[in-house]
């Protein structure tokens with residue numbers, strides 16, 4: 001599925017009753033099967049953008065369009081949440097099968113599908129465990145397995161590896177890439193990590209502070225399949241430096257806006 | 265600024281033998297299920313001793329052994345069992361009468377802001393009234409017999425379950441509802457698979473409180489207005505000064521309360537263990 005984000009805006013009302021303009025006329029296009037990473041200053045509206053892509057809240061203005069031939073059986077999108085959002089009273093396999101259960105798929109069939117996704121993510125042995133019994137990395141594997149099991153057109157990931165330790169994160173990144181090489185689903189992946197973005201993405205979008213819009217659209221030239229080794233190349237270093245400068249400018253501007261906003 | 269002359273210092277952390285040994289034998293024995301009876305038995309033994317030797321007034325604190333004999337006597341020769349049955353029946357009816365509507369009302373209030381706005385003030389006004397104060401009114405309405413007692417227990421046990429059911433629904437985890445909506449959940453599925461199961465521990469906590477209160481309501485009602493039932497026996501034995509018999513009925517009430525607490529705690533541990541250490 002191709003995703004066209006066409007000038008969307010979104011405002012919230014803060015507790016004091018003042019409008020908070022979060023997304024300001026953001027326009028971007030994501031090709032069928034493309035892996036796009038999004039980075040931006042803290043609190044700029046990345047999760048809000050993802051929520052709109054996931055159909056959880058409508059934009060105030062503009063439109064989000066999904067177009068192309070449907071290749072998947074599930075909902076248009078599935079979200080992988082930073083805090084995994086696993087249901088604590090369900091076993092891991094019942095969590096992973098949740099989307100299929102909502103669709104009315106029979107018990108045997110959905111368990112089979114869920115189990116195969118658990119195997120893919122390397123946690124097949126924990127099918128009957130409860131989420132609380134798993135480490136952070138394993139829970140996130142289960143979160144990814146759930147999103148994949150429901151077979152969406154577009155996978156939306158909100159800083160999925162932010163809460164795990166560095167070694168686990170590297171492993172999860174490589175596993176995600178391996179899985180993606182096979183499915184080639186369209187992916188929108190939010191991250192705070194520039195290196196993570198360069199390792200994973202076909203394209204990196206840098207967002208501005210609030211009201212957020214795209215300030216940089218960078219094509220990542222590294223061939224696939226990729227491994228973490230590309231981080232050693234000089235080209236990687238240059239791109240990293242470049243993205244860091246853009247992100248720094250955006251963050252500075254956001255902080256200045258904050259100070260001025262508070263001063264007035 | 266002072267410059268200290270440097271002396272060589274060694275700080276050493278060594279194993280804590282006491283902590284390694286863990287809790288002592290006696291502590292472990294006491295915290296086992298049967299061990300928890302030991303303090304009770306010791307207390308009864310001291311009471312027995314004090315009562316027999318004469319440290320405490322035998323008239324008000326007869327020896328526990330005498331009370332136990334009275335209990336056995338009442339069971340074998342009296343109508344204690346019949347009265348126990350009557351009381352249990354009232355507790356169950358009163359409990360059901362209070363808790364079933366409470367769950368429905370509480371969940372509805374949690375789900376519908378309109379219901380909350382209308383019903384919440386009413387509950388806030390009624391809740392603090394000691395329900396026992398309603399007994400005269402209930403006697404006027406329902407006459408004598410079991411009905412006013414059962415209704416009293418129902419009223420008392422309504423509130424904790426209603427309030428906890430509402431809170432359980434309101435405190436539903438927003439992340440989970442968003443997750444379910446993203447995966448295509450209908451409103452009914454959201455309710456049945458996410459919101460209500462998530463509210464169950466809170467609902468059950470309310471039900472536990474209500475169960476205890478239903479017992480309390482029945483005993484209080486029998487005290488004041490009953491012609492039968494355990495609470496009424498306690499009162500009657502007190503009036504005719506059969507103190508050992510009175511203690512025997514108190515022991516039965518204590519046993520009922522203990523059973524109720526233990527059983528409901530077991531259910532909670534068994535079915536709602538996911539609330540512990542949940543993240």
Ligand SMILES: Nc1ncnc2c1ncn2[C@@H]1O[C@H](COP(=O)(O)OP(=O)(O)OP(=O)(O)O)[C@@H](O)[C@H]1O
Nearest residue numbers: 012013014020022041042043044045046047048049
């Ligand atoms: N439901 C809401 N009501 C009011 N304000 C909100 C709401 N959700 C988010 N906000 C505010 O909107 C802004 C953007 O939030 P959002 O979570 O989209 O940012 P983010 O870029 O994902 O932040 P982070 O880097 O912390 O993940 C923040 O200032 C946040 O406080």
Ligand SMILES: [Mg+2]
Nearest residue numbers: 046047048158
């Ligand atoms: Mg966010």
